[in-house]
Amino acid sequence: SQQGEEDPQALSIQEGENATMNCSYKTSINNLQWYRQNSGRGLVHLILIRSNEREKHSGRLRVTLDTSKKSSSLLITASRAADTASYFCATSPREGNAGGTSYGKLTFGQGTILTVHP
Amino acid sequence: NAGVTQTPKFRVLKTGQSMTLLCAQDMNHEYMYWYRQDPGMGLRLIHYSVGEGTTAKGEVPDGYNVSRLKKQNFLLGLESAAPSQTSVYFCASSSLGGPKGQPQHFGDGTRLSIL
Numbered sequence: 593s594q595q596g597e598e599d600p601q602a603l604s605i606q607e608g609e610n611a612t613m614n615c616s617y618k619t620s621i622n623n624l625q626w627y628r629q630n631s632g633r634g635l636v637h638l639i640l641i642r643s644n645e646r647e648k649h650s651g652r653l654r655v656t657l658d659t660s661k662k663s664s665s666l667l668i669t670a671s672r673a674a675d676t677a678s679y680f681c682a683t684s685p686r687e688g689n690a691g692g693t694s695y696g697k698l699t700f701g702q703g704t705i706l707t708v709h710p
Numbered sequence: 711n712a713g714v715t716q717t718p719k720f721r722v723l724k725t726g727q728s729m730t731l732l733c734a735q736d737m738n739h740e741y742m743y744w745y746r747q748d749p750g751m752g753l754r755l756i757h758y759s760v761g762e763g764t765t766a767k768g769e770v771p772d773g774y775n776v777s778r779l780k781k782q783n784f785l786l787g788l789e790s791a792a793p794s795q796t797s798v799y800f801c802a803s804s805s806l807g808g809p810k811g812q813p814q815h816f817g818d819g820t821r822l823s824i825l
Contacts, residue, residue, distance in 0.1 A: 623811040634714075634800055634816035635753070642811070680752055684811045695760045696741045696804045696812060697768070700752030 598681055598701040606709050611668040613704040615681030616661075622684045624657055625698065626666050629678045638666075638679075643686070673710045678703045712736050716801050716817035723791045723824050731786040731820050733801030741804045742784040743768075743814065744776060746797040753800060759784055791824045798822070 599614045615624070623642045627635040641648045641657045641664070648655045654667040668675055682698040714735045723729055733742065740761050745753035755768030759778040773795060775787045784803075788795060798821050802814040 625811075625813060627816075632818075634818045635802075635814075637813035637815070640811060640813055682752075695758065695766075696814065697743070697755060697758060698753075698814060699755075699769075700745075702750065702752045 598679075598704050600704060601702070602705045602707070604707045604709065605671060607671060607673055609671055609708075611671050611675070611706055611708070613666045613679055613681075613706070615664045615666070615701055617664075617681075617683045617699075617701075618662065619683075620686040621659070622686050624655075624664050625682045625684070626653075626655060626664075627680045627682060627700075629680065629703070631677075635680065668706075671706075671708045673708050676706060676708045678705050680704075714801055714803055714815050714817040716799075716820050718820060719818070720821045721823070723788075723822065725791060725793060725824060727791050728787070728789050729791065729822075730788075731799055731801075731822075733784045733786070733803075733817060735782055735784075735801075735803040735815070737803060737805070737815065738781070739803035739815070740781075740806050742778065743802045743804075744774070744784065744786045745800045745802065746770065746795075747800060747819075748797050756786065756799075793824045796822060796824045 597616045625640045626638040629635045652669045657664045680703045682700045717732045743758045744756040757776040759765045762781040765776045777785045798819045802816045804812045804814045
């Protein structure tokens with residue numbers, strides 16, 4: 593089963609515009625991560641936000657986390673053609689052992705395909 | 711700075727054949743993972759390992775076996791390949807991070823077709 597559900601499934605914008613992708617999940621988490629995947633390549637980690645954080649920035653990326661709504665968003669500002677890729681959210685579930693650790697296991701959403709037109 | 715290396719990159723098998731996918735990481739990571747990615751879906755965890763000599767089942771383990779004899783290597787085996795196992799397989803690794811978590815580092819995948 594897919595923990596994260598992403599919206600929209602596909603997004604097409606012009607260079608310079610902002611791109612916003614949303615992710616919803618179902619269970620308690622330790623952290624939520626965003627990854628990018630270029631066509632034919634592996635996933636590349638973008639940003640990790642912990643369950644006690646509400647917002648995080650990295651360059652042109654801004655991630656928010658609302659644990660009460662079990663949702664997160666990824667904002668890419670001033671997009672470039674090179675940002676064209678699939679973007680995935682992934683959640684690290686909080687498990688029932690003493691430390692709450694899930695040994696780094698992640699559950700991925702289905703992804704958003706972002707196309708940025710020059 | 712190789713990171714995570716997967717071999718082979720492509721393979722075509724006939725139903726019933728067996729093969730082993732190799733994953734190697736040079737970052738001294740404790741945790742390693744095998745995922746499969748199918749069209750229109752995110753990655754699904756097959757098996758994972760939290761250290762040398764240990765393995766555990768993920769979400770979709772049936773039809774696969776794994777071994778972690780050396781810390782840097784994680785092998786994924788298909789004993790009797792089936793067409794349903796046609797997929798792109800990704801290996802990933804991460805360092806210890808406790809409940810706060812660490813990012814995973816991915817290889818570029820193995821594209822496997824079962825005829």
